[in-house]
Each structure stands twice: as structure tokens, then as C-alpha cells.
Amino acid sequence: MTATERIPPYSEESEKAMLGCILCGDDRVMDLCARYRLTAEAFYVPAHRVVFAAASSLQAANEPVNVTSVCQAMRDAGTLDSAGGSAALERMVDAAVTAAHAEYFVNIVAEKAKLRAIIEKCRETEQACFDSQEDAAEILAAHGAGLAAIEAARSDAVEEWPDTIKSAVAHVEKITQERRGLAGIATGLANLDKLCLGLRPQEMTILAARPSMGKTSLGMQIAEYVALTPRPEDGKHLHVGVFSLEMGREALAIRMMCCRGKVDSFKLMRGWGSAAELGRVVGSADALVHAGLHVDDEGGLDIQQVRIRARRWHRKHPLSLIVLDYVGLLTDGSRRHTDGRQNEVSAISASLKGMAKELNLPVLALCQLSRAPDQRQASRGVPRISDLRESGSLEQDADSVWLLRRPCKYDEDENCNDKTLAIIDVAKQRNGPTGEVRLNFNEEFTRFEDRVHGVDGLQSVDGGPYGSGHETEY
Incomplete structure (x- = not known):
């Protein structure tokens, strides 16, 4: 037969x-x-x-x-x-x-x-x-x-509303008992977590910047931190899926080892690294080899291929986070080329949001900003949420939008002399306030660190009242 x-x-x-x-x-x-x-x-x-x-x-x-x-x-x-x-x-x-x-x-x-x-x-x-x-x-x-x-x-049975309420109450009680000040997964940057309460399941966060601002470094640093975080129940590391459409696996590994070991990767790759620096890199490798990282560096991926591979990873090792670098290099093979790039990016954006909900995890998607911040006269270098390239759907579908900038890159900025200052403008947050988070960026090690006063307007470290200028979006 x-x-x-x-x-x-x-x-x-x-x-x-x-x-x-x-x-x-x-x-x-x-x-x-x-x-x-x-x-x-x-x-x-x-x-x-x-x-x-x-x-x-x-x-x-x-x-x-x-x-x-x-x-x-x-x-x-x-x-x-x-x-x-x-x-x-x-x-x-x-x-x-x-x-x-x-x-x-x-x-x-x-x-x-x-x-x-x-x-x-x-x-x-x-x-x-x-x-x-x-x-x-x-x-x-x-x-x-x-x-x-x-x-x-043909999805499984939809959860009954009373069950949803019970689940929500249990989640709130757990957060209250733990008193970690987080509603999701910590990013490793306390100032950012105070404002955003971590990366939450089923939410898509857009991290956008102009080129050479450090968005890949920030995305990989967050991925590294999560992948080295032990689970409370058994002490095993969380698993993170990384789709690197821009950088290769080995280049990412070298950057992460140097970042963690606080070694200048450019100096190391020229063969000028000292024995002490090489030792720190090897020490970083010993830690990273046990990280729950899953990296796919194939270029020109289709969004459906991303979802298929993410499901495969998730079935084998339940993921806690997916990082994608970056949206502009994704394609949507299910759409005709005549539909235009804007419609294609709209479909990609909706699919990324769907992946976050389907797998019940946060998705951190990196994006390029248009040239508009560089062309403004009044506030040169300061990005706006409308500067997201190629489609307004990214802004609409995202639960949070982080706009990264470094004032030292623009002579007109009042903070241009502060060479380590990096600012994340949380321009949209569906379930929380918006505002700016100030970090230190060590360009030599491509590493972000907290500043003492990182979140403008916050009056309490433990989740107290917010200062003026912060708006909650519903």
C-alpha cells in the first residue's frame, strides 16, 4: 500500500x-x-x-x-x-x-x-x-x-478565565514573597531592571540604535548573564537561544570571553595580549563553556526558519530567552518580493511577537535606527521611537522599545565629554513607566555596567514611587 x-x-x-x-x-x-x-x-x-x-x-x-x-x-x-x-x-x-x-x-x-x-x-x-x-x-x-x-x-484548549485569575494571583504572590523587584528575567544591569522589572515572558523587546553604539554588545551581554544564571529549583543554568545574522559564532565567542575577562579583544587578536590577560580569557572560557547558550549564525535566515529552530531548541532544552541580531537581516519567504520591504518587516514583527507568546518567553530583537537622529538640528543624536527602520509595525508590536545612544559620539550633546556614558531610553513599555537609564560603557572591553544613579526620577530602589516625567502606557 x-x-x-x-x-x-x-x-x-x-x-x-x-x-x-x-x-x-x-x-x-x-x-x-x-x-x-x-x-x-x-x-x-x-x-x-x-x-x-x-x-x-x-x-x-x-x-x-x-x-x-x-x-x-x-x-x-x-x-x-x-x-x-x-x-x-x-x-x-x-x-x-x-x-x-x-x-x-x-x-x-x-x-x-x-x-x-x-x-x-x-x-x-x-x-x-x-x-x-x-x-x-x-x-x-x-x-x-x-x-x-x-x-x-488548532491550538490546545483555551484556558478558562477563572483559571487565568488563579494563575495571575499565584504569580503576584510569588513575586511578593521573593521580593526581588522583578517580574521577569534579570538582565544583569540593576538600573535597567529597576525600570523594566526584567524581561517578561510572552513579551517582545526591541533594542534599537545607530551603528557602533554597542547594541550587539548589550544584547550578547544580557544573553550571557541569563545563560549563566542558575535555576532556583536545581541550580542548572538557564538556556538562551541566539540568532546572530550579523556576526559569526567564533567572533561572538571571542567577544564574550574578552568582555567577561575585561580584555581588549583588538589588542588580543593582534597578538599583543599579556600572559595575565590570556589567563583571564581562559578563565572566562571555563565559565562560558558551561553556559546554556545555543547560537545559530546562519546568515539570511527566514523568519519561519527562526521559529522552527527555536521550537527545536525549546523542545530539547526549554529556553528562557531568545536574542535576535538583527531584524533588518531577516527575510520572510512566505511573502512575494513585490509586497515591499515594509510589508515584509511587518510580517516579521508579528511573527516574532507570535514566537514570544507561543514559547512563553521574552524575545529581545535588535534593530537598526534610521539616519534621522544624525540629521536633526535641535537634538542631534537623540533617537525617537519613530526612527525604527522599515516599518512602524515594530513599534506597534513591541511590548518595550529601548533606544540606545552614546552622547560622546555627538559633539553637540551636553554630555559629549563623558566618554563612558551610555543611555537607554525606554521609549515604550506596555506594562510600566518610560524613562532613561544611564549606564557606563567600557569601549575597550565592550562591556556595559551600572552607574550609581542610573534611573532618572526613581525615588526608591525597592520599587517605590516613581518620580515625575514617567508615564505608564496601557
Whole structure:
């Protein structure tokens, strides 16, 4: 028997039992179907599709759903005979289970439908490999996008609202008991964490700057800190996924070792490093080799490939953070080139936000700013959130936007003589205040450190009231 002749996965008994519950008039079963996002296409047996479609139409019209009403609706629509007549509906009622067990069968029907959809998508991909003029990367991207769509369309049961409230209360109680002043993962920079309360699950944070401001250094420093943070429950390191579309793995490793060991990487690579400096680099390597870092440095990645690889990492080692450097080098193979770069970046932005929610972790996405900050006369070098390149969707989709600048790069800035000053302008924070965070940047070691007074306007280190000038966005 060939692959195309094999019977697709389905469970006729589960479909009958589920429809029997519906025909018995129990509204809770239709609610279960809505939670599992079941449609008529989820049923493999054609007769069952017709019955469920009739029941769904009655429910949408706020009409009672039972064997009598469904039978009459199908008779009026001329579909009763195709389902086997009223006798077939009566047999479904006889096969009904109690509503308490209905979810078991609803789940089976949903899972079988998902498997059939995956099989169909794989067949389409196979056909595209034989017939299409597209290259392998485009076919892979389309395949990944199709699988992601199946997952989104037929997700698991939606959590009930009371369960959500209980979960939220438990989360707040945990934060209160720990008294760490964090709602997410610490970045390793206390001043930044005081304002942002860490990187929170399901949120996308944009870190944007003009070239040579240190955004890659900051992103990798945060990744390093998180990857070397032990988990409270077992002491093992957290895992961080890094997509480096700009720098290679070895270059990143050298930068991280020199940054951690406080060694000038340029001097070291010229062969002028002392024995003491080499020893510090080796010591840093001993620590970093145990870090929970997963680095993918393939250039020109497609956003669907990023999501597929992130899922693979997450299944093997549950990730706590994903860092992407940087958005401008990503592509979206599922869109035509004629759609324009702005629409492509909009799709990439939405997909990154979707990845954060799907994997329940924070995503730190690095971005380039346009030349607008360099061209302003009144406030040269000071970026605005509108300076994000290529698409306004980045600003809309992001939960937080950090704009990094170094005043010493601009002679007109009042702080131009402070060679170590780096400023992160938290220009957007969906669940907190906005404001500026002042850090020290050691250019020799490409390392950021806290300043004594890092957050303008904060009156309390322990999460007390904020000073004037900070606004909370809802």
C-alpha cells in the first residue's frame, strides 16, 4: 500500500460519541468544541461533518441544539439523507457519553484533525519539490509557515478565565514573597531592571540604535548573564537561544570571553595580549563553556526558519530567552518580493511577537535606527521611537522599545565629554513607566555596567514611587 493509499488518521467512534453528546442537548459540549476551535472539517466521516455543521449553525443562531432541532434543520437544508437519515442521528444519540467524558473525545477528534492537516501539508511540500521552480529555502519557508498555521488554527484548549485569575494571583504572590523587584528575567544591569522589572515572558523587546553604539554588545551581554544564571529549583543554568545574522559564532565567542575577562579583544587578536590577560580569557572560557547558550549564525535566515529552530531548541532544552541580531537581516519567504520591504518587516514583527507568546518567553530583537537622529538640528543624536527602520509595525508590536545612544559620539550633546556614558531610553513599555537609564560603557572591553544613579526620577530602589516625567502606557 502506497503512502497516498493509506487511510488518514481518524476515530469514527470518537466522532460518533461526541456528536451524540451534542444531539442530547448538552450545551457544554458545543462550548468545548469552541475552546478547541473545532470546525466541520475536523471530522473525517462526511456524514459527521454535515451533522456538526448543522449543529454549529443552530448554535450561531441562538437556537436550541438537540436531535430534534438538528434533524429538522438538516431536513430543511436537504442534507439529512446524506447523513444517513434520522435513524443515523438516533444511533449517534445511543452512542453518546456523559458530558464529563466528552472532552476526552473532543481532544481525540482535534488531534486526528491536526494529524491529517500535517499530512496534507507534507504532501503539498512534496509536490512542490517535484514541480515548483522555487529554491529549497523558499519551499522550506512555505512548509514552516503552513505548519505554524496548522498549530495556530488548532491550538490546545483555551484556558478558562477563572483559571487565568488563579494563575495571575499565584504569580503576584510569588513575586511578593521573593521580593526581588522583578517580574521577569534579570538582565544583569540593576538600573535597567529597576525600570523594566526584567524581561517578561510572552513579551517582545526591541533594542534599537545607530551603528557602533554597542547594541550587539548589550544584547550578547544580557544573553550571557541569563545563560549563566542558575535555576532556583536545581541550580542548572538557564538556556538562551541566539540568532546572530550579523556576526559569526567564533567572533561572538571571542567577544564574550574578552568582555567577561575585561580584555581588549583588538589588542588580543593582534597578538599583543599579556600572559595575565590570556589567563583571564581562559578563565572566562571555563565559565562560558558551561553556559546554556545555543547560537545559530546562519546568515539570511527566514523568519519561519527562526521559529522552527527555536521550537527545536525549546523542545530539547526549554529556553528562557531568545536574542535576535538583527531584524533588518531577516527575510520572510512566505511573502512575494513585490509586497515591499515594509510589508515584509511587518510580517516579521508579528511573527516574532507570535514566537514570544507561543514559547512563553521574552524575545529581545535588535534593530537598526534610521539616519534621522544624525540629521536633526535641535537634538542631534537623540533617537525617537519613530526612527525604527522599515516599518512602524515594530513599534506597534513591541511590548518595550529601548533606544540606545552614546552622547560622546555627538559633539553637540551636553554630555559629549563623558566618554563612558551610555543611555537607554525606554521609549515604550506596555506594562510600566518610560524613562532613561544611564549606564557606563567600557569601549575597550565592550562591556556595559551600572552607574550609581542610573534611573532618572526613581525615588526608591525597592520599587517605590516613581518620580515625575514617567508615564505608564496601557
